[in-house]
Amino acid sequence: MELSVPRPWTAESERRVYENALEQVRLADQLGFDYVWAVEHHFLEEYSHCSAPDLFLTACAMQTTRIRVGHGVVACVPQYQSPIRVAERAAALDILSGGRLELGTGRSATWTELGGFGADPDETKKTWDEFVRVIPQMWMQERFSWEGRAFSMPERMVLPKPVQKPHPPMWVAVTSPGTETDAADRGLGCLGLTPGGLKESEERVRTYRARIRQCEPVGATVNEKVHTVNFLSCSHDRDQGRRGGLRVASIFSYMASQLLSAKEVLPTRSYPSEGLLPALRREAGGPGDAAQGFKGVTMGDPDDIAAAIRMWESIGFDGLNFIVNFMEVLPQQYVLDSLRLFGEEVLPQFKTAAVGAGVD
Amino acid sequence: MPLAGCLDIARLLDDAPTVELDGAELRIDAVDILQVLFEVPASNAEALVPAALNPTIPPVVTFLAYRAADSPFGPFSLVQTRVIARAAVRPRAYLVSACCDNDGLAAALSASFGFRTWPGKVRLQRFHDRVECVATRGRDTVLDLSLIDPQPITGHDVKYAPGMHLAQVSRDGVTSPRLVQVDTEYEFHRADRGRAILHAFDAPAWGDDRLVPTAPISASVTTCDVAIMPVRYVCNPDIPAAEGTEQVGGP
Numbered sequence: 001m002e003l004s005v006p007r008p009w010t011a012e013s014e015r016r017v018y019e020n021a022l023e024q025v026r027l028a029d030q031l032g033f034d035y036v037w038a039v040e041h042h043f044l045e046e047y048s049h050c051s052a053p054d055l056f057l058t059a060c061a062m063q064t065t066r067i068r069v070g071h072g073v074v075a076c077v078p079q080y081q082s083p084i085r086v087a088e089r090a091a092a093l094d095i096l097s098g099g100r101l102e103l104g105t106g107r108s109a110t111w112t113e114l115g116g117f118g119a120d121p122d123e124t125k126k127t128w129d130e131f132v133r134v135i136p137q138m139w140m141q142e143r144f145s146w147e148g149r150a151f152s153m154p155e156r157m158v159l160p161k162p163v164q165k166p167h168p169p170m171w172v173a174v175t176s177p178g179t180e181t182d183a184a185d186r187g188l189g190c191l192g193l194t195p196g197g198l199k200e201s202e203e204r205v206r207t208y209r210a211r212i213r214q215c216e217p218v219g220a221t222v223n224e225k226v227h228t229v230n231f232l233s234c235s236h237d238r239d240q241g242r243r244g245g246l247r248v249a250s251i252f253s254y255m256a257s258q259l260l261s262a263k264e265v266l267p268t269r270s271y272p273s274e275g276l277l278p279a280l281r282r283e284a285g286g287p288g289d290a291a292q293g294f295k296g297v298t299m300g301d302p303d304d305i306a307a308a309i310r311m312w313e314s315i316g317f318d319g320l321n322f323i324v325n326f327m328e329v330l331p332q333q334y335v336l337d338s339l340r341l342f343g344e345e346v347l348p349q350f351k352t353a354a355v356g357a358g359v360d
Numbered sequence: 361m362p363l364a365g366c367l368d369i370a371r372l373l374d375d376a377p378t379v380e381l382d383g384a385e386l387r388i389d390a391v392d393i394l395q396v397l398f399e400v401p402a403s404n405a406e407a408l409v410p411a412a413l414n415p416t417i418p419p420v421v422t423f424l425a426y427r428a429a430d431s432p433f434g435p436f437s438l439v440q441t442r443v444i445a446r447a448a449v450r451p452r453a454y455l456v457s458a459c460c461d462n463d464g465l466a467a468a469l470s471a472s473f474g475f476r477t478w479p480g481k482v483r484l485q486r487f488h489d490r491v492e493c494v495a496t497r498g499r500d501t502v503l504d505l506s507l508i509d510p511q512p513i514t515g516h517d518v519k520y521a522p523g524m525h526l527a528q529v530s531r532d533g534v535t536s537p538r539l540v541q542v543d544t545e546y547e548f549h550r551a552d553r554g555r556a557i558l559h560a561f562d563a564p565a566w567g568d569d570r571l572v573p574t575a576p577i578s579a580s581v582t583t584c585d586v587a588i589m590p591v592r593y594v595c596n597p598d599i600p601a602a603e604g605t606e607q608v609g610g611p
Contacts, residue, residue: 007361045417046362112417115399115577257449258362260416264451265397265444266578267517267553327361 001025001038003050004255006327014049020332022059024324027336029064031343032351035102036060037070037191037321042080043116046327047255054089061097069097072104072191073173076131077124078150079117080108083131087138087158094162101162104191105132106173109271111260121262122270126150132170132186136219139167166220171227176272180208187217191321192228198296198315201228205316225318230308232322233299233330234342244330244338245299252326298322302345309350363417365409365445365454369597372526372567373537377470379527379591381608384472386432386588390549394425394484394493394581395520396505396556397444398573407570409454410597412539412604413445413524420444421571422453423505424520425493426586427484436462437482439495439503440475441566444521447601452541453521457567459495459502473588474527474540476567490554491581497565504560507553507579515548518580529594538594539601547585554579 005017025036038053038060050056057069071090076083086103094101107124108114114121127150138144138158145155162168171189174180183190190208192201205226212224231252233245263271296312298305298320312320325335398421400408405415425439438460442453459480460466469475480497491510495503523542528535556579563571596604 007363043417111577115418115575254449255362258414258416258446260418260420260444264519264521265420267513267519267551267580269513269517 001036001050001053001056002041002048002323002326003038003056004047004327005049006046017049017328018056020325020328020335021056022063023332024335024339025060025067026063027339028343029067031339032347033067033339033343034319035068035070035321037072037102037104039073040075040080042075042113044110044112044259047259054093058093058096061093061100066100068100068102069093070102070104070171072102072171073106074104075108075113076105076128077107077114077117077119078127079119082151083134084138084153084158086131087135088160090135090168091139091160091162094164094168095160099163099168101164101168102171103135103168104171104173105188109175109261109263111262111265114262121266121268123150125270128172129182132172132188133218136167136170140220169221169223169225170219171223171225174204177204178272180204181211184208184211185215187212187215187219187222187224189223189225190227192226192317198311201312201317202315209316226316227319227321228312228317229321229323230296230298230312232305232324232338232342234302234305234338234346236301236341238301238304241300241304241338244334245297247329248323248326249297249299251329252323255327302341305342306346306349309346313350362414362446363406364600365411365413365415366406367408367410369410369526369537373528376537377474377476377525377527378535379474379529379538379540380471381529381531381591381594382472383590384468385590386468386472387586388426388428388431389585390428390430391584391586392427392484392486392581393520393584393586394423394491394507394579395518396423396493396507396558396579397421397577398556398558399575399577400443400570400572401574404570404572408443408568409445410526410539412595412597412599412601413447413452413454416444416446420577421573422521423493423503424453425482425484427482431462431465433462433465433468436460436465437484438462438465438469438477439482439484439493440523441503441571442521442523443571445524447524447539447541447595447605450601451519451521452524454539455523455525456571459497469588473523473542473591474525474529476525476527486581491579500562500565501560502562502565504558506557506559507581508555508557510552510554510581513551513553513580515546515551515582515584517553518548518551518582520544520546524595526597537597538606539597540591541593541595543589543592545587545589546582548582549585550583552581554581
């Protein structure tokens, strides 16, 4: 969930987007989807009005019974928030959701966000590293103290503690090539955000799987899961499914390309690539895009989508995170029908329930 | 949909350069390039670029200064004031205007690539602790900025967006307003970055008094061999670039 709100903005437009998203989550819960993820973004006009994802996910948790709530990607940048606050809010969400929290971590990639908070882009990789190491300790240790680079604190009891024991599963957003090795080295799950090609993706998964065998986990458990992102549009009418999916993919790629990446305006090695933007620019590059075909794209009829999922499964992915709408380009009823059809005809072919950590 | 530009180009077309798409390429070796970027207020974002382009959020002005000891037109210094934008999904920089101290080069850049130039003095100086760039028009200082505490980086870390230059483009005996896409290739020999400081900027002198630099973003200085490539694309300034981009020599 990006919670994108198209212009022109009215008093109602943000509320409508939030309510539509909640309705989608309630249905997904009923249908057996495993996760809902909400990404933290700031200042990204139209693209994402999701600056308080923990609040949105709390609402999701209150309106559902089974689906796991993915608090991610949380920006692990001290100018945005202290790791203490991340640990506290995430633990509260874990309690309120009955132990359904997943925590996804990241560091932001746009100047719009980093500059808005006065964050130093050279430091974000380092601060992310520190955040992911201290957060599980704050959850697990009765009292915690720290002297570090990004922050320090005297001994305090960080409260509340999550209900999942030893702690909720942790992930990292993977956009730049090489971040999958960061994930593997720390025993973190891979939240793939780049809609890359199958061959490139297969190689990255292989690297991750090999590397994580030697990991030194930042927490008490290893989360060896690899997810990627895709666009979902499911209809009995294949053409309608594809048209709907392409509308979402096109507008998502177009809007993402408008973002001002840190790499574009700041000479820094901390952002060796522009993250997901170049890939999306290639995807949104021109009218010939549709001719690239639908290999691996989860849009079309249920058989098309099942075949696409098998393709990702065959190269080692454990899950797909779907973007089901963006900028409200698809009518809400279409999105709900698409989810329902997917849930009824595709999901049962693959269903293995997501497993979190144990709950006391 | 993203914000679209609404710059009134009618007033700019009166004195816009006239470009012959002659397939010219201009190579200049050992150019010192200073690039300094600042945010500008978002309230003016749409008015800073033509309708073909989308402004970024926040809008960003970039000062791009060149100094070369030699070129096909002799030694020169040049500084451009540009606004970062998007042509559909592509990063571009809309040229507001440029100050050049070499009349021959300015004429060539104008005629082949649509540079809107005006004559002035540009002083680009490298010190070990800073780099300074001062542009003067007559007796007036119209730009004075510095890069402080240069630290080595690699050329791969530096991005220069292709330019979009408003011009009257002459093709097949017909002249029409177009944004000329200016692609430049760089071979880096050295690169440093530092803090950006702006001491003075006379926005009206550059052609747009809405350009008010505020928060500094970055500053870099490089030494490169530069090749300004033959024009490959032009764009109708009045319609979105996704619809109005034409390949030069294409259908």
